[in-house]
Amino acid sequence: MHWSEVDLPVRAGLPALTGALRERSAAVLWAPPGSGKTTLVPPAVAELVTELGGGRVVVTQPRRIAARAAARRLAGLLGEPVGRTVGYAVRGDRRSSAETRVEMVTTGVLLRRLQRDPDLPGVAAVVVDEVHERALDADLLLALLIDVRAHLREDLRLVAMSATVEAERTAALLGSPPVPVVEVPGALHPVAAVHVPLPPGVLRTDDRGVTPAFLDHVAATVRRALAERPGDVLAFLPGVAEVDGVVRRLAGAEADLRPLHGRLPAAEQDLALTAGSRRRVVVSTAVAESSLTVPGVRTVVDAGLVRQPRTDHRRGLAGLVTVRVSRAAADQRAGRAGREGPGTAYRCWSEAEHAHLAAHPEPEIAVGDLTGFALELAAWGSPDGAGLALLDPPPAPALATARATLVDLGAVEEDGAVTERGRAVARVPADPRLARALLDGAPLVGARRAAEVLALLADDVRAPGGDLVAALRQVRAGGPGSGAWHASVEQLLRSVPEGRPAPADAGRMPDDLAVGAVVALAHPDRVARRRPGAAAYLMVGGTGAVLPAGSALAGTGWLAVADVDRRPGQRDATIRSAAPIDDGLALEAAAARWSEEDEVGWTDGRVVARRVTRLGAIELAAAPLAQPPVAGVAAAVREGLRQEGLAVLPWTDAARSLRERLDFLHRALGEPWPSVSDEALLADVETWLGPALDRVRGTRDLARVDVLAALRRLLPWPAAGRLDELAPERLGVPSGSTVRVDYSAEQPVLAVRLQETFGWAATPRLADGRVPVLLHLLSPARRPVAVTADLASFWENGYPQVRAELRGRYPKHAWPEDPWTAPPTRGTGRGTGRNRGS
Structure with missing residues (x-):
């Protein structure tokens, strides 16, 4: 069957699409999942460009599996082998020739081609598929292609294909006024949704990740689908470990079990995408969510979870987290069941939960690690992305963190301009940190060992007990994932520059230190030293970390940490994979974070002045500072x-x-x-x-x-x-004494012996007479016998009672009947009878 004979819904929109490309040279195609965009649009665009003068049509796919599968499908419709009229190019694998008119490539492959030669010689049109996924490299690729069309290649035709209704935003980016949006409504076949809520007490995830009980629930739902519905079953799980866990739980099912994920060798991936004589259960990660047809599937079982990148920019921790899918992603997955006939989607959550799912996934640019993105911007000559047509701007703090990382790697200058080293790093098809480790690690430990370690890191391998050296031994011995790992190793080796032989002693470095050296070069901010007297570690970047219980690495002084997981509420991150290093390797790998500074601070109630040597947040040595700077000491006291x-x-x-x-x-x-x-x-x-x-x-x-x-x-x-005058320290009293005024209370207090105030008719007042003094009149034993701010009232009303109570207790002191006229005395009052209290 020729492609022109394939009856898929998108065929109805092809005339409008090619018309838009003739008139505006760019268009957005919106069509729901399963409508045939990837199958029919590329050859239709190829026919148009042949008519207009020739050239190749390059079609981007978000994943290698999808690019290879799409090329095979188109080549099969033409009755040709892959590599003739239709070819593909993915990381480490390319099949195309001078005859190739349609080439399926991953987004990353086309980004590298653009950076090498923005003119894209020989390319007449680019079709960017799955724009709605909002992957970071796809957003960037679209922006760079728009820039190329504006300044270098007005003739370059561009199609952006989306499966969501946000197509209008993309159309506005592609041109002003917005380029045409070609809409193809309707799905291929109806898909019924069946909700299968979790049993009571079952959690999807806990602190360790996806729970075994939830995987039991998914496996049980698959068995139910096999019993209730015809055809093959496609089950969606968030990651490789969950795929393997469900496959194990389905052992003995009346169907062929086919795992599908990016770590599998191409042959095993192809097996999952090929219909067989028996019913199949394809257990897949999100690789089968879009741009990929799994033949024979009439039923989808959706676990409702997905791995997405998340970055803690303050701590510099990037990684994948398991989150709930969006409603758009759930619809996309369900659409896989309607490709060949009416289908059913079993959703492992309730209808009420479905209503609370996010409408769309968050764009990766808003939540992901921007280090590779920032390097691409710098290599393009636009370090901050200004002037580029991005669907969403990068968050400023995340971009600043990414740039700081690139400065540490020597890939960009402080102003963001790319260095020659940065261009070399950008040419390696890997994250910039891994690329740096390959370039610097090859001379240190040998190119092959460096590539072996980095292939593990690129595949997000979880090492047993956090021991990455043990994980390397497993894949070398042919353990799980070894096929894809070998392919990655060979592909990375091709990126090592020639003419940089390893030193003679590189091969003699023990494996554990060699692994640690490469990891430290890749993640210098994760070089970690054990805290004195504790089992926890402190990383150069400032984050605390602990090893899993029972790890063989426990007690190691220095670690190069490859992967950490920090969950909300946890004080320290958990080390998922690491390797031992010595202090020399630590200092070499994280040399950009070495510092020696004079520090003056306030610690434990005193000024502490030290000369401190640090590796990032790790304190290596400290000595007292004999002559601390004046400004530093003053600042420390102010802090105190x-x-x-x-x-x-x-x-x-x-x-x-x-x-x-x-x-x-x-x-x-x-x-x-x-x-x-x-x-x-x-x-x-x-x-x-x-x-x-x-x-x-x-x-x-x-x-x-x-x-x-x-x-x-x-x-x-x-x-x-x-x-x-207003607030005197002391006040004179009638006896001639001067008595201290106590201002510590709300009202000034004058504590004076009662005998010294005889004849004092009016209470003294302070603050220009506004505030009366509160008199504490004392007994001869200097205990208060009266408190008053109205002395006249006291003499009339209070004094007679005080006199009656105290004259017998203190007979040697004066207790006159008339305190108004009695002379004040400081002592016992020997003299007149009146003074003696007669």
């Missing part, structure tokens, strides 16, 4: 004041007294008398205490700070000249 308050200062009685008097006047009179509360003094520390702090060199000097002199700087002039 912020942390511990004013109590760190040496407060004398005189300083406390002045502060209390100023506080009284501020409360009684207000301006210009300043507030001297803790908050006010700390907020204005530079004004009153700053000059004194500038003379502090250490904690001993702090003890000699003259707080009284510092407080005097707050006195308001010229009003300060009335301080002793």
